[in-house]
Amino acid sequence: MSIQHDLKPAVYIYELMSNLDALKEICAGLEEEGVLYAIFSGHPDTTDDLTSKASDATKASIQTYHAIDIANARILAHNAANHSRLHVGIGINGKSAAMQMRNCPADKPVFQIETDNPREYRNLGTNAARAVKGVMFI
Numbered sequence: 122m123s124i125q126h127d128l129k130p131a132v133y134i135y136e137l138m139s140n141l142d143a144l145k146e147i148c149a150g151l152e153e154e155g156v157l158y159a160i161f162s163g164h165p166d167t168t169d170d171l172t173s174k175a176s177d178a179t180k181a182s183i184q185t186y187h188a189i190d191i192a193n194a195r196i197l198a199h200n201a202a203n204h205s206r207l208h209v210g211i212g213i214n215g216k217s218a219a220m221q222m223r224n225c226p227a228d229k230p231v232f233q234i235e236t237d238n239p240r241e242y243r244n245l246g247t248n249a250a251r252a253v254k255g256v257m258f259i
Contacts, residue, residue, distance in 0.1 A: 128159050132249050133201035136213040137163035143218060143242045147211060150246025156253050158211075158246075161201070194219040199227040207253045211245065218242060220249045 132151060136144060144160070151158045194212040198221035201210025208223035216237065219230040232248055234241050248258045 129157055130206040131157040131159045132207055132209045132211060132253060133205040134158055134160045134211045134213065135163070135197040135201040136160060137197060138215050140216065142239060143213060143216070146239045146242035147213070147218065147246035147249075150243040150248075151250045152246075153243075154247055154250030154254065156207075156250035193217060195221070195230050195233060196227060198230050199225075209249050209252045211249055218245055220245055220252070222252055 134144070134147065148158060148160075194214045194217040197212025197214060198210050198219040199212070201212055202208055202221040202223045202225075204210070205223075210221050210223075212219045212221070217233070217235045219233040221227075221230045225231060231252065232245055234245060236242070244259055251258055
């Protein structure tokens with residue numbers, strides 16, 4: 122992956138074939154807690170979709186990476202946490218999403234969901250922000 126590490130400290134979100142509604146809810150959860158995030162997309166076409174629907178502030182944080190050997194949301198989250206200066210990452214692949222912290226084992230995310238419920242995606246974003254701030258999860 123070619124990741125730009127000169128970004129401000131932020132929760133990294135690695136997405137691969139995500140549904141945009143889930144991504145929007147996760148970002149809203151992070152924003153509500155006042156934590157910055159950066160979105161990295163595994164597909165250039167998805168990056169174009171995200172950029173066209175994103176707010177101006179979010180557009181600057183969307184980048185593309187090459188999805189090599191990425192199997193699922195857990196691995197995406199683990200890689201995102203390892204690259205983030207805040208040590209927290211989120212992975213999204215289809216309906217599956219996971220939140221991971223840097224020192225946790227790759228196969229044991231802090232949270233993992235697979236749902237159609239937008240509230241659960243928002244809670245995942247909120248909990249990622251709370252992990253950064255060191256406060257209790259919801």
